Amino acid sequence: MITTIIVELYKYIAQEERETIKIRQQQGIEIAKRQGKYKGKIREYGPHSPNRQKRYIYKEACRLLNRKKDGDKTLTKRQIARMLGIAPVTLYRIEKYQAEDLANVPPSER
Known part of the structure; x- marks a missing residue:
């Protein structure tokens, strides 16, 4: 006890x-x-990534995601990921990073 x-x-x-x-x-x-x-941790895919190829993939993914957001119905996120040679999960992560980066930039600089 x-x-x-x-x-x-x-x-x-x-x-x-x-x-x-x-x-x-x-x-x-x-x-x-x-x-x-x-x-x-430094982001593997991002605008300031030390790896030039992954920096390029990030910029292309952002460009294609913006195109999709502007109303391009021909692209799906899976197709974008396949075009860039990355996993769909990585594309979703890049999309999240892009939203965070936009939230930290004042509207006058966008």
Whole structure:
């Protein structure tokens, strides 16, 4: 009986400690981001990708997605992915990146 209570107490203390560590870690990451020290992973496909070919694929995907968005019914997303030689999931990710990039650009610069 007493050992069960002690074990439960230790479990509770360990769980609280872990939650405290997670909160402190998140606060540290936020501070580092504000200071420009924590940038996260560089996107494989993006306008600033170190790989020239993947940068080109990103730009072509954006161009074709914009064409589709403007009303071109002849292209599907799967066809666009096939044309560029990438997986459909990658195209969806590029579309998400494009939306994020547009959200960060002021309307006057679009």
